[in-house]
Amino acid sequence: MKPSLFLKILAAFWLTIILANVSDVLIIAAETHGGRDVRDAIVAARHERQLSAEVALKYGGRPALDQVVASWPKELRAGVRITQGPDGRTTVAVPPLPNFLSPVLLWPLGVMFAASLLLSAGLAAYLARPVSRLRDGFRKLAHGDLGVRLTAGMGRRRDEIADLAQDFDAMAERLQQSIASRDRLLHDVSHELRSPLARMSVAVGLARKSGEIPETALTRIEAEGRRLNEIVGDLLSLSRAENDAAVEEIYFDLGALLQVVCDDARFEAQPRGVEVRLELSSELADPDPPPLLKGAPQLLRRGIENVIRNALRFSPAGDAVVVRGAVSDGRFEIEVADKGPGVPAAMLQTMFEPFVKGPAESRGVGLGLSIARRALAAHGGALQAVNREGGGLSMRITLPAGG
Numbered sequence: 584m585k586p587s588l589f590l591k592i593l594a595a596f597w598l599t600i601i602l603a604n605v606s607d608v609l610i611i612a613a614e615t616h617g618g619r620d621v622r623d624a625i626v627a628a629r630h631e632r633q634l635s636a637e638v639a640l641k642y643g644g645r646p647a648l649d650q651v652v653a654s655w656p657k658e659l660r661a662g663v664r665i666t667q668g669p670d671g672r673t674t675v676a677v678p679p680l681p682n683f684l685s686p687v688l689l690w691p692l693g694v695m696f697a698a699s700l701l702l703s704a705g706l707a708a709y710l711a712r713p714v715s716r717l718r719d720g721f722r723k724l725a726h727g728d729l730g731v732r733l734t735a736g737m738g739r740r741r742d743e744i745a746d747l748a749q750d751f752d753a754m755a756e757r758l759q760q761s762i763a764s765r766d767r768l769l770h771d772v773s774h775e776l777r778s779p780l781a782r783m784s785v786a787v788g789l790a791r792k793s794g795e796i797p798e799t800a801l802t803r804i805e806a807e808g809r810r811l812n813e814i815v816g817d818l819l820s821l822s823r824a825e826n827d828a829a830v831e832e833i834y835f836d837l838g839a840l841l842q843v844v845c846d847d848a849r850f851e852a853q854p855r856g857v858e859v860r861l862e863l864s865s866e867l868a869d870p871d872p873p874p875l876l877k878g879a880p881q882l883l884r885r886g887i888e889n890v891i892r893n894a895l896r897f898s899p900a901g902d903a904v905v906v907r908g909a910v911s912d913g914r915f916e917i918e919v920a921d922k923g924p925g926v927p928a929a930m931l932q933t934m935f936e937p938f939v940k941g942p943a944e945s946r947g948v949g950l951g952l953s954i955a956r957r958a959l960a961a962h963g964g965a966l967q968a969v970n971r972e973g974g975g976l977s978m979r980i981t982l983p984a985g986g
Contacts, residue, residue, distance in 0.1 A: 905921075
C-alpha cells in the first residue's frame with residue numbers, strides 16, 4: 584500500500600513534535616538532576632578558593648596570596664581583588680567560576696530548531712515542486728499544447744499528487760483524442776454528405792437538360808434525399824448518445840428489452856432467411872424480481888439493435904444470429920454471435936469509430952457501431968468484438984446491474 588500524502592505530512596510534523604518534546608525532557612532533566620549538582624559544585628569550589636585566598640593573605644601576606652593564586656586559571660587570577668574595609672580589615676574578592684552548564688542545556692534546543700527548519704523546508708519543497716509542475720501543465724494545456732504529460736516528471740512519488748498527475752495525463756489524452764475525433768468526424772461528415780449532394784446535382788442537371796423530369800432522375804433524387812436523411816439521423820443519434828442517458832434515468836428490465844429487440848430483429852431478418860435466436864439465463868428469462876438496469880431504455884435499445892443488425896447484415900441465408908444474455912458477478916453479459924466472414928484483426932478496435940466500414944461493406948455510412956458503443960458507454964458498459972473460431976464475429980457487451 585503506497586503511503587498517502589496525508590501520512591507523509593503527519594509523520595513529518597509528528598517527528599518535529601517528538602524532537603521538541605525530547606528536547607524539553609532533556610532540559611528538564613538537566614535542570615532537575617545534573618544542573619543542580621553542577622551548580623552546587625561551582626558554589627563549593629568558589630567558596631573553597633575564597634577561603635584559601637583569605638587564609639593565605641591573613642597569615643602570609645601578599646606573597647602567600649600570590650603563591651596560592653598562581654595555581655588558578657588565568658581568567659580567575661586576573662579577577663582577584665584585594666580590598667580594605669572601613670574597619671581596616673583586608674578582604675580578598677574572588678570572581679565567580681564560569682558557568683559550564685549553559686552549553687549543556689542549549690544543544691537540545693539547537694537540535695530542535697535545526698530539525699524543525701530542515702523538516703519544514705523539505706516538506707515545503709516536496710509539496711511545492713510537483714504543484715508547480717501541475718500548474719505549468721495546466722497552463723500549457725490551456726494554451727493548446729495537448730501533448731503535455733506530467734506523470735514522468737513525478738519520479739517515484741506514490742501519493743495523491745502523483746495520482747493527480749496521472750488523472751491530468753488521462754484528461755489530456757482524452758481531450759487530445761476527442762479533438763482528433765472531432766476533426767476526423769468533420770472531415771468524414773463533409774465527405775459523406777458531399778457524395779449524395781453531388782449525385783442529386785447531377786440528377787437535377789440531367790432533368791433540366793432534357794426539358795422534362797424523367798422518372799430515373801426523380802428516383803435518384805428521392806434515393807439520395809433518403810440517404811441524406813439517414814446520415815443526418817445517425818449523426819444526431821451519435822451526438823445524443825452521451826447525453827440522453829443523463830437526462831432520462833429510470834430502472835428497467837434488461838431481459839424484457841432483449842426480448843423486444845430480438846422480436847423486431849426476427850421480423851427484419853425474414854426476407855434474408857436468417858434466424859435470430861435468443862438464449863437468456865434463468866436470472867433474465869423469468870426472474871422474480873428481475874435484475875434492473877438504470878438508464879435510458881430507448882437509447883440502449885437503439886445501441887443493441889445496431890449490434891444485432893450488423894450481425895444480420897453479414898450472416899449468410901439459412902444461418903442464425905445467436906443473442907445470449909446472463910448475469911455474472913453483478914454485471915449483465917450479452918453476446919451477439921454470427922457466422923459471417925468476421926473482420927480483419929486490425930479492425931477489431933477501429934471498427935467502432937465513426938464512418939469506419941468493413942472491406943466488403945457497401946451499405947450504410949459506418950455509424951451504427953459507433954452509436955452502439957456510445958450508448959453502452961453512457962450506461963457504464965463496454966462493447967468488444969472478437970473473431971470466432973471457425974468463422975464469424977462475436978460482439979460482447981457488459982453492463983452494470985442495478986445502475
